[in-house]
Amino acid sequence: MDLKPKTGSPVLTDPAPINKSRLGIHSSMLPCSQSILTAPRKKPIKLDDVRSNGWLDAMHSSSPPRKKIVKDFGVEIASDDTDVVYNSWMVKYPSALTTFEHILSHAKDKKIVIFLDYDGTLSPIVDDPDRAFMSADMRAAVKGVAEYFPTTIISGRSRDKVHELVGLTELYYAGSHGMDIMFPLQDTSSVHHSSYVRSTDKQGKEVNLFQPAREFISMIDEVFRTLVDVTKDIPGAKVENHKFCTSVHYRNVDEKSWRTVAQLVHDVLKHYPRLRLTHGRKVLEVRPVIDWDKGKAVEFLLESLGLSNSDEVLPIYIGDDRTDEDAFKVLREGNRGYGILVSSIPKESKAFLSLRDTLEVAEFLKNLVKWKEQVDKKP
Numbered sequence: 193m194d195l196k197p198k199t200g201s202p203v204l205t206d207p208a209p210i211n212k213s214r215l216g217i218h219s220s221m222l223p224c225s226q227s228i229l230t231a232p233r234k235k236p237i238k239l240d241d242v243r244s245n246g247w248l249d250a251m252h253s254s255s256p257p258r259k260k261i262v263k264d265f266g267v268e269i270a271s272d273d274t275d276v277v278y279n280s281w282m283v284k285y286p287s288a289l290t291t292f293e294h295i296l297s298h299a300k301d302k303k304i305v306i307f308l309d310y311d312g313t314l315s316p317i318v319d320d321p322d323r324a325f326m327s328a329d330m331r332a333a334v335k336g337v338a339e340y341f342p343t344t345i346i347s348g349r350s351r352d353k354v355h356e357l358v359g360l361t362e363l364y365y366a367g368s369h370g371m372d373i374m375f376p377l378q379d380t381s382s383v384h385h386s387s388y389v390r391s392t393d394k395q396g397k398e399v400n401l402f403q404p405a406r407e408f409i410s411m412i413d414e415v416f417r418t419l420v421d422v423t424k425d426i427p428g429a430k431v432e433n434h435k436f437c438t439s440v441h442y443r444n445v446d447e448k449s450w451r452t453v454a455q456l457v458h459d460v461l462k463h464y465p466r467l468r469l470t471h472g473r474k475v476l477e478v479r480p481v482i483d484w485d486k487g488k489a490v491e492f493l494l495e496s497l498g499l500s501n502s503d504e505v506l507p508i509y510i511g512d513d514r515t516d517e518d519a520f521k522v523l524r525e526g527n528r529g530y531g532i533l534v535s536s537i538p539k540e541s542k543a544f545l546s547l548r549d550t551l552e553v554a555e556f557l558k559n560l561v562k563w564k565e566q567v568d569k570k571p
């Protein structure tokens with residue numbers, strides 16, 4: 193895998209907009225038989241102006257309100273009918289709760305491995321990123337699955353921050369969109385990466401640390417400080433430093449100023465050809481131009497944990513964000529496991545299944561635990 197930083201202009205990779213004609217197309221939910229949906233991607237665009245390069249459009253479509261989604265289907269639908277739209281979308285992305293038995297039939301004789309995104313998956317989206325807490329019920333559900341199945345949280349946040357928010361020691365953490373992975377010491381001779389080092393975790397236990405963007409730490413810190421400075425007069429703008437990437441939030445910025453935010457970030461990035469921009473939920477994410485994302489992190493972890501044999505292992509990845517699409521894609525294209533999209537609105541995705549919100553995520557995790565307890569009880 194090529195981990196060398198590439199140079200060139202930052203390129204936006206926005207997902208395809210929702211295509212009404214795709215609604216209602218039934219696809220089998222079997223990982224091995226479902227056709228691959230290749231969302232058309234925008235061509236790389238030179239970053240000159242945030243309106244012409246698509247940044248603003250992407251900002252408006254990020255985490256859109258329900259009304260806007262309905263409009264995007266190209267038809268005027270009374271709000272009561274949005275459930276009809278959601279239900280037809282679910283033909284393509286069935287609920288992981290109602291198809292639970294089906295998932296289990298694929299899990300038979302296989303080891304389930306769980307990957308969980310944090311924001312929007314384990315904690316509901318809230319205005320203040322510092323107050324995105326998990327409920328006690330969710331924490332218990334995550335603790336439960338981690339007791340039975342190898343479980344990793346893969347977040348855009350820094351590893352330390354997401355560990356602090358989740359507060360559990362019995363699982364693994366990958367921060368900065370998978371660019372900072374801590375995993376247990378074991379025989380790593382099968383791992384084809386040399387970029388991991390020995391380290392110790394918070395409990396003083398020896399672990400492996402994989403940080404493919406290590407050389408970018410000081411650059412990210414510099415950009416973080418610049419972004420804080422240039423956005424300081426924009427009410428509501430918030431910049432976070434995640435060590436290997438940095439985020440500029442505009443959720444609490446007046447929509448009239450979104451263009452200014454985008455232009456400021458764009459102007460800073462012009463000086464950093466080795467950094468690129470991606471879009472999250474009302475957040476602009478600046479990260480190194482390296483061939484690494486949540487999908488690569490999933491592959492790396494499966495390999496590092498000795499779980500890469502797809503005949504014996506069933507990975508399940510649950511996430512809500514555009515960055516989770518990279519992981520869904522890896523599972524779909526590798527014909528293994530299930531990507532589960534958390535969304536209460538219809539959204540084009542590479543996931544196989546869906547869950548409506550964090551409450552359904554907790555229910556799904558608890559169902560897995562109940563099932564495993566029953567299986568283990570059987571003589």
Ligand SMILES: O=P(O)(O)OC[C@H]1O[C@H](O[C@H]2O[C@H](CO)[C@@H](O)[C@H](O)[C@H]2O)[C@H](O)[C@@H](O)[C@@H]1O
Pocket residue numbers: 309310311312316317318319320321322324346347348349432439441443472473474475477513515
């Ligand atoms: O990969 P994730 O764990 O989903 O992290 C992605 C981003 O999540 C956070 O921002 C999002 O959640 C906030 C709290 O609900 C919300 O206020 C914000 O609008 C969302 O974009 C986090 O703050 C970002 O840094 C992460 O990149």
